[in-house]
Amino acid sequence: xxxxxxxAYGSPVEGLKFVDIPEPMPxxxxxxxxxxxxxxxxxxxLLVAYGVYPLRPTLPTVIGNEGVGRVLAVGPGVQNVKVGxxxxxxxxxxxxxxxxxxxxxxxxxxxxxADVQQLAMLGINPPTAxxxxxxxxxxxxxxxxxQNAANSGVGRAxxxxxxxxxxxxxxxxxxxxxxxxxxxxxxxxxxLDAPEGRERIKAAIAKEAPRLAIDGVGGGATAxxxxxxxxxxxxxxxxxxxxxxxxxxxxxxxxxxVVVRGFWxxxxxxxxxxxxxxxxxxxxxxxxxxxxxxxPPPGEPRAAPARALPARSGRAMSSSDAx
Numbered sequence: 129x130x131x132x133x134x135x136a137y138g139s140p141v142e143g144l145k146f147v148d149i150p151e152p153m154p155x156x157x158x159x160x161x162x163x164x165x166x167x168x169x170x171x172x173x174l175l176v177a178y179g180v181y182p183l184r185p186t187l188p189t190v191i192g193n194e195g196v197g198r199v200l201a202v203g204p205g206v207q208n209v210k211v212g213x214x215x216x217x218x219x220x221x222x223x224x225x226x227x228x229x230x231x232x233x234x235x236x237x238x239x240x241x242a243d244v245q246q247l248a249m250l251g252i253n254p255p256t257a258x259x260x261x262x263x264x265x266x267x268x269x270x271x272x273x274x275q276n277a278a279n280s281g282v283g284r285a286x287x288x289x290x291x292x293x294x295x296x297x298x299x300x301x302x303x304x305x306x307x308x309x310x311x312x313x314x315x316x317x318x319x320l321d322a323p324e325g326r327e328r329i330k331a332a333i334a335k336e337a338p339r340l341a342i343d344g345v346g347g348g349a350t351a352x353x354x355x356x357x358x359x360x361x362x363x364x365x366x367x368x369x370x371x372x373x374x375x376x377x378x379x380x381x382x383x384x385x386v387v388v389r390g391f392w393x394x395x396x397x398x399x400x401x402x403x404x405x406x407x408x409x410x411x412x413x414x415x416x417x418x419x420x421x422x423x424p425p426p427g428e429p430r431a432a433p434a435r436a437l438p439a440r441s442g443r444a445m446s447s448s449d450a451x
Contacts (some may be wrong), residue, residue, distance in 0.1 A: 131225035135188045137179030144177060149190070152229045155203035160232045162215070166248040167195030167223045171367065182394065183220060192224035194251030196244060199235075206232040213237040214244070216251050219402060220394065249281060255402045256366060256393050257285030261293065263398075264362050264389055265340040269294030272333055274356050276300040276321060277344030277369060278310055286342060287315050298329055298338065300352070321352060329356055340364070347372030350388075354380040366391040 129151050136143040155161045172193050175181040185191070195217045199209050209215055215235045217223045238247050260282075261267065273290055277283050278299030290297045291314040299310055300321040310318045317332055319325035337358035343350050347370035353363050354376045363386060365374065380386045393402065 129226045131190045132192070133188045133224075134177055134185075134191050137177070137184075137187070140174055140177035144191075147188075149225065152227055155201055155206075155229050157204045158206060158232050159203040159229050160199050160206060160209060160215075160235065161201040161227060161229050162197040162217060162223075163200045163227050164195050164197040164217065164223050164225060165214075166245050167192045167217075168245075168249050170194060170252055171369075172252065182392070185222075190222045190225050190228075192222055193220050194248065195223035196238070196248040196250075197223070200227065202232070208232060209235045209237055214240065214242075214247070216247070219251055252393060253281035254285045254289075255398075256391070257282050258289050259393070259398060259401060260342050260364055260366060260391060261286065261289055261295070261340075263391075264364050267293070267295055267340060270296065271340075272296045272298060272336055272338040273340045273342065274298040274300070274329070274338040274353060275342035275344070276349050276353065277367070278315065278318065279303070279306045280344055280367075280369075282342075282344060282366065284310070284313060287313050290314075298333065298356070300325070300349075321349065326352060326356065337361070342366065343374075344369055346370045346374045348375045350374045350376050351380075354384070354386050357384075357386060359384045360386075362387045362389055364389045364391050 129149055131147055131149045133145055133147045133149070134143050135145050152161065170193055172181060173191055176183055176191050176193070196214060197217060199211050199213045199215060202209070202211060209232065215238060218230050218234070221228065221230050261273065267273070273286070273295055275283055275286055275297065278287070278301050283299065287297055287299065287310065296316040299315040299318045301307060301310065301318060302321055304320060307318045307320070317329065319328055338356065339358050339361045341353040341357045341361060341363040343353055343363055343365045344367040346365060346368035349370060350363065350365070357363065361384070365388065368374070374388070376386070376388065
C-alpha cells in the first residue's frame with residue numbers, strides 16, 4: 129500500500145518520501161476502514177514536517193491532517209455510516225496513505241454529488257473560521273469583524289459564516305486582483321493592506337469599529353488590526369504567515385485595552401465543537417457542493433506532497449486511487 133511518510137524533521141522536500149507500508153488491520157468494533165481519495169496540503173502539515181508543530185510523532189510516520197475518503201468496511205456496532213459513504217477523515221488521523229482505520233465516532237456521510245476536492249478541505253479551515261467567530265466575542269447581527277489574510281481558506285470561510293450570521297466583514301488583502309472576487313463571495317469591505325486602505329476603512333465604519341479582529345499574518349499586520357479595532361476589542365491569532373514576531377502598538381494595549389488571544393484547532397477544548405462546524409451548510413458558488421463554499425482551485429492535483437508547497441493561488445492536493 130502506498131503512503132507518504134515523514135522520515136526526518138526539517139525540510140519537507142527532503143524528509144517526505146513515497147513508501148510502501150503494510151495494509152491496515154480490519155476494522156474492529158466502532159471503527160471503519162477508509163480509502164482516502166484526496167488530502168490537501170495544509171500549512172499545519174508542513175509545520176509537522178518542519179518539526180515546529182505541537183504534534184510531533186515518532187519517525188518514520190505517515191502524516192496529513194485532513195482529507196476525504198470512502199468507507200470500505202465497517203466494524204461491529206457502526207451505525208452512523210455504511211460502506212460506500214464518503215466521509216471526512218478525523219482531524220490529525222494521518223491520511224497521506226491509500227487506506228487507514230479510524231474511529232467511527234462523529235463520522236457522517238457527505239453529499240454524494242459534491243466536489244471531492246472541495247470536501248477534502250472541510251476539515252480544518254471551515255471549523256477554524258466558525259470557532260473564531262463564536263468563541264471569543266459575543267457578536268450580534270450587524271457587528272463588524274476585521275480580518276487579514278482574507279483570501280486564504282480560513283478568510284473565505286470567515287466571509288461565508290459571517291454572512292450567514294448577519295455580521296459585516298472588513299477584509300484586508302495584499303493583491304488588487306482578489307478584491308472583486310472576495311466582494312462577490314460576500315465580503316462587505318475589501319481593501320488593500322496599505323495606508324490608504326486603512327483610512328478608507330476608518331471612514332467606512334465610522335463609529336462602528338470592530339470588536340473582533342482575526343489575524344492570520346502576524347508581524348506588523350497585527351499592529352494594523354489593533355489600530356482599526358474598538359476599545360476593549362479582541363485580536364485572535366490563528367496563524368503567522370509572515371513568520372515574523374507579532375508587532376502591536378503599546379498605545380493600543382494601554383489606552384484602548386486591546387486583548388490578544390491565540391487559537392489552535394487542535395486544542396482539546398475545541399474537539400467537541402469541530403464536527404458540528406464541519407457539518408454546517410454554507411453559501412456556494414459556481415455549482416459547488418451544498419455543504420461548502422468553493423475555495424481557490426488546488427494546484428497540481430496529483431502532486432507529491434514532498435514537492436508541493438502552497439502557493440498564494442491555492443493549495444496542492446494529494447490524491448489516491450482508493451479501493
